[in-house]
Amino acid sequence: MIQDEQTKKVYYKMLIEKNSHYEGIFYVGVKTTGVFCRPTCPARKPKEENCEFFDTAQEATLASYRPCKRCQPLNTPSGLSPEVKELVASIEANPEKKWTDRDFDELTISPNTARRQFKKQFGMTFIEYARARRLGLAFHSIRKGTRLIDAQLDSSFESSNGFRDAFTRTMGIVPQKNKDIRLLSACWIETKLGPMLAIANDEALYLLEFVDRRGLEKEIEKLRKRQTVAIVPGTNLLLERLEQELNQYFNGELSAFETPIATEIGTPFERTVWALLRTIPSGTTTSYKALAQQLGNDKAARAVARANGANQISLLIPCHRVIQSNGEMGGYGGGVERKKWLLRNEENTRKA
Numbered sequence: 041m042i043q044d045e046q047t048k049k050v051y052y053k054m055l056i057e058k059n060s061h062y063e064g065i066f067y068v069g070v071k072t073t074g075v076f077c078r079p080t081c082p083a084r085k086p087k088e089e090n091c092e093f094f095d096t097a098q099e100a101t102l103a104s105y106r107p108c109k110r111c112q113p114l115n116t117p118s119g120l121s122p123e124v125k126e127l128v129a130s131i132e133a134n135p136e137k138k139w140t141d142r143d144f145d146e147l148t149i150s151p152n153t154a155r156r157q158f159k160k161q162f163g164m165t166f167i168e169y170a171r172a173r174r175l176g177l178a179f180h181s182i183r184k185g186t187r188l189i190d191a192q193l194d195s196s197f198e199s200s201n202g203f204r205d206a207f208t209r210t211m212g213i214v215p216q217k218n219k220d221i222r223l224l225s226a227c228w229i230e231t232k233l234g235p236m237l238a239i240a241n242d243e244a245l246y247l248l249e250f251v252d253r254r255g256l257e258k259e260i261e262k263l264r265k266r267q268t269v270a271i272v273p274g275t276n277l278l279l280e281r282l283e284q285e286l287n288q289y290f291n292g293e294l295s296a297f298e299t300p301i302a303t304e305i306g307t308p309f310e311r312t313v314w315a316l317l318r319t320i321p322s323g324t325t326t327s328y329k330a331l332a333q334q335l336g337n338d339k340a341a342r343a344v345a346r347a348n349g350a351n352q353i354s355l356l357i358p359c360h361r362v363i364q365s366n367g368e369m370g371g372y373g374g375g376v377e378r379k380k381w382l383l384r385n386e387e388n389t390r391k392a
Contacts, residue, residue: 041103042066042093051093055079060252061375063117063234067094069105076100081111116230123149124157127166131273135173139166173273222267225274226260229283232290233378236354239263239271240278244302247352248282250374259352267304289355292389295322297356306350313347320361323390325383327365349373355382 042048054062062079069076069092076094077083094100097113107114126147131137144151154166224246226239237256239247247263249256264271281299288294306314316334320326328348332340349371351359360379364370372379 041099042095048091048093049088051079052088052091055091056085058082060234061250062377064232065377065381067097067100067113068092069094069100069103074105075108076105076113077108078111078113078117080117081108081113083108083110116232117234121157123153127154127158131170131173137170139170169273222269224263224267224269224271225276225279226271227273227275227279229279229286231286233374233381236286238279238282240276240282242276242278244300245278245282245353245356246302246305248354248356249352250354250378253373263305263352286355290385292385292392295386295389299356301353301356305352306347309343310347310350313344314351314353314357317348317351317357317359317361320358321390322358322361323386325361325363328362329365331362361386 042051051062051066051068054066055068058080060080065079067076067078068086070086071090071092072086076097092103092105094103097107100113101107127149130147137143144154151166158166158169222241224239224241226237228251229236229238233250235251237247237249237251237260238245239260246267247259249259253259260271263269278299282297285294285297285299289297303311305311312335313331316331328341328345329338331344332338335344348359348362351357354360354374360372360374360382362370369376369379
C-alpha cells in the first residue's frame with residue numbers, strides 16, 4: 041500500500057481527472073464500498089479520506105478489496121467501450137460486409153452510438169471504419185495483381201466511382217500500376233499501461249505509441265504524407281508478432297524486441313540517434329549529454345533531445361531510457377509515470 045502522503049495526493053488528483061497516463065501505475069481501494077478500481081474508472085469518485093492506493097491489483101486484492109465490475113481492474117485496460125469492441129469484432133468476422141442500420145438493430149446497438157463512439161476512438165465513424173477495412177482488402181488484392189474492377193467487387197463496392205472516390209480519399213490518388221500501392225495496417229494493442237496504436241506493413245513497424253499521446257493524430261498524418269501510404273484498420277503477421285512481444289515485455293519476460301522497424305522514417309540525424317538509443321541495455325539509463333558525447337559532439341545534447349522526442353516507435357526505440365544528467369526523469373510522450381514504470385519493469389526483468 042502507498043504510504044507517502046505527497047504521492048497519495050498526486051494519485052487522488054489523477055483519479056479525479058481519470059488520467060489515462062496512470063493506467064497500471066496505481067489502483068485505488070475505496071474503504072466505504074470495499075471495491076478497488078483503476079485510475080480511469082467511470083464510477084462516481086470517493087472522498088480522498090476514503091481512498092487507499094496500491095501499486096498492483098494483487099496488493100489491493102490481498103488487502104481484502106474486490107475488483108470493480110465497471111472498470112474491471114484485473115483485466116488489461118482498454119480504451120474501447122464494449123459496444124465498439126463488439127462492432128470491431130463483427131467487422132473482423134466479415135470484413136467485406138457493407139453495413140446498414142438494420143445490422144445495428146440485430147446487434148441491439150444504436151447507429152448514433154456507433155457513430156459517436158467510433159468517432160471518439162478512431163477519428164472516423166463506424167461506416168468510415170468499415171469502408172477503410174474493405175479498402176484494405178482491396179489494396180491487398182490489387183497489390184497481388186487483381187484487376188481494379190475485381191478488387192472493387194470483391195470488397196463490396198458496387199459503384200466504380202464510389203470505389204475510386206473512397207480510394208482517393210485514403211490514398212490521395214488512384215494508382216496506375218499495382219506496384220504504386222503502399223499499404224500500412226493500423227491496430228490497437230492492449231497493454232498493462234493502456235492501449236497502444238501500432239502501424240506496420242508485412243515487413244516493418246512504422247509507428248508504436250500510446251493512444252493517449254498528445255499529437256498522435258498529427259504523427260499519423262505526417263507518416264501517411266511523407267511515406268505516401270494508405271493507413272487502414274487491420275492486422276498482419278508482423279503486428280501479431282509485435283503483440284506477443286509486447287505481452288512478454290510488460291510481463292517481465294522480454295528484454296529485447298525482434299520485430300523489425302522501418303529504416304526510411306526520420307532524418308539521417310534522427311536515424312543516427314535512434315540507432316544509438318537501441319544500444320542502451322534494457323534496465324539501464326543514459327543522458328542526452330552522454331549520447332551527444334558518443335556522437336562526438338558535446339554541444340549536440342539539445343539536438344539529441346529533439347531527435348529523441350521525434351521518435352514514433354516507443355519501446356523498440358527506447359527513448360524512455362534517456363534521463364537528465366542530474367538524474368531527474370525528464371519528459372516522455374507517454375507520460376512521466378509510465379516512463380518510471382517502464383524503467384522499473386526493465387530493471388526487475390534484468391535482475392530476474
